[in-house]
Amino acid sequence: MAELQNVDAWLAALLANLEPAARNRMMREVAQQLRRIQQKNIQRQRNPDGSVWEPRRMTARSKKGRIRRQMFAKMRTARYLKTTASADAASVEFASKVQRIARVHHYGLRDRVTRNGPEVRYPERRLLGVNNETEVNIRDILLRWFIG
Template sequence: MDDFAPIEQLAGNLLQSLSAQERRSLLRKMARTIRASQSQRIGRQQNPDGSAFAARRAQEGGGRLRRRGQIKRAAMFRKLRSTKFLKSGSTDTEAWIGFTGRAAAIARVHQEGLTDAVTKGGRKVRYARRELLGLTEPERDLALDMLLDHVAARALVE
């Protein structure tokens, strides 16, 4: 990651050379693209480093997620990664991707491996750490490519 420091510095300078409106538009486009990529990665149940999420614990008493004796792995974070909860946005100085509402609290518990009650007033359980949000190397490269493409297209017009 340290190898990218000079390139990221150059990218920051290029970004600052754009007008506020152009920056806002480009950052919005980057945020949407990376949000979609994050959602797909969460669906594949992978951490940003490429490792698999910690497996779900076996549910006591069957649980409603059992089908033919096995937990449906695809059910984990299915709703949480939808655009209703996983949002992206930008200003002229930053782009962000994050969860909203109660989903943010659920995501934080999993992101940091915290303790939480399974049901309201229920017993507390320590959840395994699953990094829902975090940039992967391909996403960093994609953001840099989007910036360079935008600057190159702008240079051709001028």
């Protein structure tokens, strides 16, 4: 525990050396890199830990050979996957319009397919998360800012 306090103090000293505007730019860069990684995971249809999402259910309407769009193709765009950054924090979140849909799929909750349609339990598909690759990328960005 004492080691973590020492690391915290060391990082606080490094952050204090940067001006607030520089910290803001650094956090913006971190947030943008986080969004790129999350978009790549959604495009590959994988959880942050690398496991594959459960595929869509086959229905009577699905036809053999029919080309279907990838899941969450629009949700991964910058229009819906927003970044926020301040001098103290960086985050990636879904815009308010699609937050409900993202939450239902992320946690595997129940929701209605259409307004008056049947209620369905969706499989858990982790849309956002942190893995080793994410940590390494963020560490590289921070080191580049502190060294440079």
